[in-house]
Amino acid sequence: MIEFEFTDEQILLRKAVREFMEEELRPLSAEIDREGKFPESVIRKMAIAGYLGAPVPEKYGGAGLGKIGYCILMEEIGRVDASVGTILGAHSSLGSSALLYYGTEEQKERYLVPAAKGEKIISFNLSEPGAGSDASSIQTTAVRDGDGYTISGSKMWATNGKEASTYIVFAKTAPASEHGEGITAFVVERGMKGLSLGREEEKMGIRGSSTMQVFYDGVHVPEDSVIGGEGKGFQVAMTSLDVGRISLSACSLGASERAIELAVDYSKKRVQFGRPISEQQAIQFKIAEMGMRTQLLRYITYMTAWKAEKLGTDPSKWKKEERRQLTREAAMAKCFGSETASFCVDESLQIHGGVGFVKSSEIERMYRDARISEIYEGTNEIQRMIVGRDIIRRGWV
Numbered sequence: 494m495i496e497f498e499f500t501d502e503q504i505l506l507r508k509a510v511r512e513f514m515e516e517e518l519r520p521l522s523a524e525i526d527r528e529g530k531f532p533e534s535v536i537r538k539m540a541i542a543g544y545l546g547a548p549v550p551e552k553y554g555g556a557g558l559g560k561i562g563y564c565i566l567m568e569e570i571g572r573v574d575a576s577v578g579t580i581l582g583a584h585s586s587l588g589s590s591a592l593l594y595y596g597t598e599e600q601k602e603r604y605l606v607p608a609a610k611g612e613k614i615i616s617f618n619l620s621e622p623g624a625g626s627d628a629s630s631i632q633t634t635a636v637r638d639g640d641g642y643t644i645s646g647s648k649m650w651a652t653n654g655k656e657a658s659t660y661i662v663f664a665k666t667a668p669a670s671e672h673g674e675g676i677t678a679f680v681v682e683r684g685m686k687g688l689s690l691g692r693e694e695e696k697m698g699i700r701g702s703s704t705m706q707v708f709y710d711g712v713h714v715p716e717d718s719v720i721g722g723e724g725k726g727f728q729v730a731m732t733s734l735d736v737g738r739i740s741l742s743a744c745s746l747g748a749s750e751r752a753i754e755l756a757v758d759y760s761k762k763r764v765q766f767g768r769p770i771s772e773q774q775a776i777q778f779k780i781a782e783m784g785m786r787t788q789l790l791r792y793i794t795y796m797t798a799w800k801a802e803k804l805g806t807d808p809s810k811w812k813k814e815e816r817r818q819l820t821r822e823a824a825m826a827k828c829f830g831s832e833t834a835s836f837c838v839d840e841s842l843q844i845h846g847g848v849g850f851v852k853s854s855e856i857e858r859m860y861r862d863a864r865i866s867e868i869y870e871g872t873n874e875i876q877r878m879i880v881g882r883d884i885i886r887r888g889w890v
């Protein structure tokens with residue numbers, strides 16, 4: 494039997510989040526983009542509403558909304574402002590997941606609880622100047638040193654790098670193989686000696702989220718900073734990315750829906766050749782295509798979120814096949830989601846004509862914001878590689 498509908502609580506959650514985002518975030522979105530400014534006041538209000546710990550269980554200070562509730566939140570944010578989706582994604586999907594799935598009880602108390610309450614922001618530091626798609630080729634090292642480790646290296650593209658109090662960083666504790674053995678995850682706190690920030694990137698989109706270089710210049714961390722055990726860092730990173738890719742898909746879903754909404758509104762108002770352009774088949778076909786892809790995106794997003802929820806948050810209990818299926822479907826959702834959002838904002842902009850190309854239009858910002866989703870949390874080429882390799886290896890399951 495397949496039964497798939499949102500619970501009453503989830504419907505209420507969507508309503509509450511939509512109201513919040515429309516009232517608190519939408520009025521600021523253009524300014525956040527123009528100024529390239531971290532939306533501190535909104536993030537603070539989101540923390541009070543429990544949104545910074547949405548998928549984290551209540552016992553760790555979260556809202557306990559599960560994966561589906563979290564995707565509802567991300568979808569509603571995606572309708573309004575992708576910068577905030579990016580901030581939350583790096584904090585909650587990547588950072589908090591690393592701690593929730595692999596942290597010790599003590600680490601959860603110390604780092605996850607304040608993150609879930611929104612008292613501390615997390616930055617997830619995996620990528621480096623020479624290691625992006627090939628995540629196992631990182632050069633940052635962590636050398637055993639007395640009662641802990643000394644971390645040295647530099648990280649790039651660190652979302653929330655500027656605002657974070659907690660950094661999840663990946664480093665080699667042994668020569669890393671191409672499959673990531675030898676990589677270890679650590680939790681590092683702002684203020685530790687040797688941790689510093691470099692350049693902040695000036696970006697074409699998601700301008701409200703900071704993207705930083707982070708330097709680890711001999712940062713000494715105690716032994717209990719290791720997340721998931723020495724040499725297990727690659728799994729920690731990959732699991733966090735699997736979880737992140739599902740919520741990114743939800744954010745893309747929200748953007749796609751908003752792009753349709755804007756296209757429909759505009760096409761009903763814009764009169765050419767004596768009637769609204771919505772009555773032209775050329776426009777109807779565009780809206781149909783946007784609608785079909787977005788509906789499919791809705792299915793894959795929530796289906797994958799539901800599967801991830803069923804798997805639970807203790808990877809030691811997962812069967813290998815289950816893990817691989819999740820990885821495959823999360824990659825599909827991320828790839829299809831980001832391309833659907835790019836398609837929808839592009840078509841919506843086309844329907845708007847010149848009006849969509851000027852700075853004052855919402856679709857212009859959405860067009861710039863959408864592009865990164867085909868690149869970050871693993872390029873779509875990497876997602877296709879993950880999907881293709883897995884289907885060839887395990888068949889169509």
Ligand code: COS
Nearest residue numbers: 619625626627628629671672728731732820869870871875
């Ligand atoms: N979850 C848990 N463990 C995983 C995993 C996952 N999703 N993916 C891989 N692993 C572990 C497994 O132990 C795996 O071995 P098995 O499949 O036999 O269990 C092992 O790592 C090797 O995996 P794989 O063979 O897929 O490694 P590759 O180096 O060939 O490929 C890719 C790894 C390319 C998939 C990985 O480097 C990647 O996702 N790159 C993109 C990085 C990224 O998203 N960067 C964005 C940074 S954050 S904005």
